[in-house]
Amino acid sequence: MSSPDPQVRAARNPSSPPASPSPSPSPAVRGPVVAVTGAATGIGALLTERLAASEEIRQVVAIDERRGECAEAEWHILDVRDPAIAEKLRGADVVVHLALDLDLGSDAAARTAYNVRGTQTVLTAAAAAGVHRVVLCTSAMVYGALPDNELPLSEDAELRATAEATGVADLLEIERLARRAPRAHPGLNVTVVRPALLVGGTDTALTRYFESPRLLVVADSRPAWQFCHVDDLCTALEYAVLEKVDGELAVGCDGWLEQEEVEELSGIRRMELPSAVALGAAARLHRIGLTPSPAGDLAYTMYPWVVSGSRLHSAGWRPRWTNEDVLAELLEEVSGRHTVAGRRLGRKDATAAGAAGATVALLGAAAVVRRARKARRRI
16 A cells, blocks of 8 residues: 655655655635724623634724723724724724613613714724724614514515614614615625524613513514524624625524413413503503603514524524523523513612502503403493
8 A cells, every 4th residue: 555645655666756845834814803892891892702712803903981801802992982983993804883872771862872973983984994894783673573574584674663662763773874884985885783682691671571570461462582692693793794794684593482482481471461551551651760661662572573594594604592592591690680561670679669569550450440441331
């Protein structure tokens, strides 16, 4: 049997010409320089750590109003609304903009000013700095939760959300800016990533739904629950950064859970109310400041907004988490928290406890009154 090594064969057969030396391996080609805004906390911090550890990323530029923990990143401390950000982005190939305020406790006007102005500034600064791609992150909520939604929705489905849910007006405006940016700044590509209900250190009106002693179910509604773990969102963002996929991208677990499955898996019983009662009570409670969530948030617990994620799947991406696993993690995260109608209660907060009692009483009384009226009309 002959040796596979050409130098060994040459030694055994002196008449053979000397083997040519193998060419030296060329240096590894390093990937893009990536700037991440909102890099100190939340998803931004997770993505910054992930990109800094990747062999496919040359350098990570981290931008936030305070320094985060990733020592491998190059940090710049400033507000994303500051036009000086353009200088910090010079030399970057891709920008991932994650500096958004979707906190339930934020003043709505201040939140919008930060989210919209920040996105405008980042897009303009990226174009001025010669960046060729910006990745924005909104939410699958922009599709709207509607009774006639397809299951699942394609990425190209019309954005039919209204501005009535927490932060959704800002997300719709960011989507509009994303569509306009390539026309306003030729050469700038924009990718938008839309995660399903995000879980993993998040606090939203929808994660608080699972902190309630009963799951509010609106009569005749058709909820369908699809989750997205923050780890899966980070890998999807990385796909966008490396240009493995572009355009509008929806990301979430495969499939969805029906309301009955959620109740069985969580062990939390339902409280069912007529639509007019639930929506009317939610609107009144929010108007008087008793709850942080407007009535528009309730639609996302009533009707489906499940996404297919087909573009990411076609590019080879797959979620590592299932809906069942994410729900289990969410329930573990919220264990010990007490929320009624979106308002989180402290164990020793007597005032809040009284408010919670009032909330339950209002919802229950409204349901009883409505049933009594129906009964009288039948007599």
